[in-house]
Amino acid sequence: MREESDAFSRELCRFIDQGVTSLHSVCALVDHLEQARFTPLDGDAALKPGDTRYVRREGALVACRIGTEPLRRGGVVIAAAHTDSPGLHVKHRSVRRTDRFLQVPVEVYGGPILATWLDRDLALAGRIGHDPGAGEGRGGMTLISLPAVRGVIPNLAIHLNREINDGAVYNRQDHLRALFLDPSSRSSSGEDSSSQDREDQDPAAAFLALALSGTGIDPGAVRDAELTLVPADGARVTPQGLLLAPRIDNLAGCFSVLQALLGVQAAPQTQVAIFYDHEEVGSVTATGAAGAMTGQFLRRLCRLAPGGDVPLEDVLSRTVLISNDAAHARHPNYREKHDEGYAPVLTGGPVVKKSAVRRYASELPVTSWIAGVARRAGLPLQYLQNRSDIAAGSTIGPAVASRLAIPGVDLGVPILGMHSIRETGAVVDVEQMTALVAGTYKEDLDEIFDSPASR
Template sequence: MTAAITDLLAYLDASPSPYHAAEEAGRRLTAAGSTAVDLVGSWADVPARGHVVVDGAVVAWSLPEGGPALPPLRMVGAHTDSPGLRLKPRPDTGVAGWRQLAVEVYGGALVNSWLDRDLGLSGSVAVQTGGRTEVRLVRVDRPLLRVPQLAIHLDREISSRGLQLDRQRHLTPVWGVGPVDVGGFRTLLAEELGVDAGTLAGWQVMVHDLTPAALVGADESLVSSGRLDDLCSCWAGLVAMEEVGPLGADAPVGALLVLNDHEEVGSVSTRGAGGAFLTHLLERLALARGGTRADLLAALPASALASADMAHATHPNHPEKHEPGHWVAVDGGPVVKVNANQRYATEPATQARFAAACARAGVPVQHFVGHNEVPCGSTIGPITAAELAVPTVDVGVAQLAMHSARELCGAVDPVRMAAALAAWCTPEHPEA
């Protein structure tokens, strides 16, 4: 258990942006024996155990060697992105002698949680030289930025009316003093990448909290980190794929992991669950292994997806926000999420399949359903279920402070989720 949680903390720290999360996932998959495949070009010799990394997204598969073109699949889905602050294309700005960088709020961030933190930068940069464009990752783990909160002396009403933040005016980080340095951010990126500033053609760069992931609590029973939603699920899916390993021809199902990007902003993108990324890849897999589109269409209804996204634990300071008949405990086991309005895609049959996987893994199960006056969020589950018409169950690890710059979960349930997903991917029978 200790080694596994140490591994989770390492993955969280290695993944300050979706691009880094996907790169680290690809590195781990390769180390586990999976073969990296280029999305562009021929798939004539596609391996039975391979993976594709595209920007902030990953798809990995393990199919029976010498088996059918595309067997029924046990799939695990998660997402690499998290809410936060991202730099604007021309970020250099400032007021009253302060140098600042303009940011845009990404997703449903708890913006107050980004105040008064030492922040670094990470993301993806396009470098153009000699008519060729190369995309490179950048990561700056120095305390470059800070969003300073207004002193209480200048906001006497904060104690009575609470913190009020204007996202345009109050979230602009400071990163120095002096006149506005137009081009200063570009110069910083160029220096970090070791290139000329004029070669930078574009970027998607975000801020990240520099505090490392850690075990906290008197007994170190809790995990504190940024981006638990949903890198904890990404990690559990990766561990499950490592456990699956190569499959023989008699394996009843294949295993597939999809880590989408852009879930926090609706999933409609080239690598989001609402796009054609996974559908196209599955069709290419079927064709490359000698099958047809008909084989793909036959495999999907016999397949099943576990959409793994973090779940709400019952908050001890706000229990009234939770459904009283379905309180969810930290470290109470993987959570099956149910919603009558299809915000989650769980069905009775898939719920039973996941419960069976948990039983084989020896881990408990609990259930989440929302309070009728507190609408719940959603996941890639309903979106992928709609795109592929594949039976789906929505599951997650219970946590507090979802969408904060710093989130909290138990130190037992991530390992339980990894074990449950490994069992999910390796049933003895396709219908189990």
């Protein structure tokens, strides 16, 4: 068992390290799926029981295994997570030269804890739109991850800001500019003949040249760029099993859904895994949970799956949502931030997230069903409901459940420091979440849809 757990930890860390942006996360997901013989859902060929397919859309992805029963009778279990994380996106057209640095403004994406991004090694990742290469007929799109290109957002020294420990406030436009050492600023000793050319180069072009070093892309061929700052330090697991990593919210959720789908066999219900983008900015996008992507995919399944063309409404009447997004563990230094009966802890197992005002999708009879799934699998279960004077965050659960009118539950791996540049979790919780999601893919749905509470 220890050997299996170590392998799980290594693969989890590798997955988190690969997923520097939502686009990179989807590439990692596709690699895993294709290794497991999932194939793209192309064309209108009829699907057979047990078929495994996926559809990728930008930073989102849908994968499925067709059930052994027709959709109308077998139903659908949707397990969902999101691929994006809070961060700092680069405004590369506004780069300027200042004190031998290339000073790079950013736009804040989502709700990161800003102070944690200062005084850190920061790399670049994203994608580049560029002119076609030799012999190509149209423009190209290249995904990049540049761990060797390092910048930093330094704090102001305490001697110049004596109040910094009383609560620092950072102006997002002025104080969060990343600094990259300007290649043209090197000492005159040993300077090459192109030094003056570099100094005369437009700062935005100089930054792109730095960002693209080693990629083979000509900066002059760049049409547009979407770049983000990413922490250079990767994920790691301590000997005691703590997971210290960027983007645990929500790549741990993505990983557990992925591993659950890959780890089960075909069941009567069709098993669907959806990885949405843009949760951190509200999900109201083409690839977000509040968009039309889910309905479009399910309509396609209704047309191609065994049992003939079925109305989507008939399938939705036997569809359940398992939303999997990180949950707030109780912080030992701030115990008063949780209600005592709703205070999940690290290593305590998966968390059911509840909200009377429906910030989470959890409701009976699905929460009762989940408790039964956990009990039969020998898994612990914890519960989170915010203090009544602290508003809950948002997640993908209500967005999907309300759009499709299906019952659901919001789950999460408990973590500390959510939205920090480095969050803290426990590997055992991710392992147990994987087992719980796998259980939902196999369990009978009659308890949900044939119970008096569901009528």
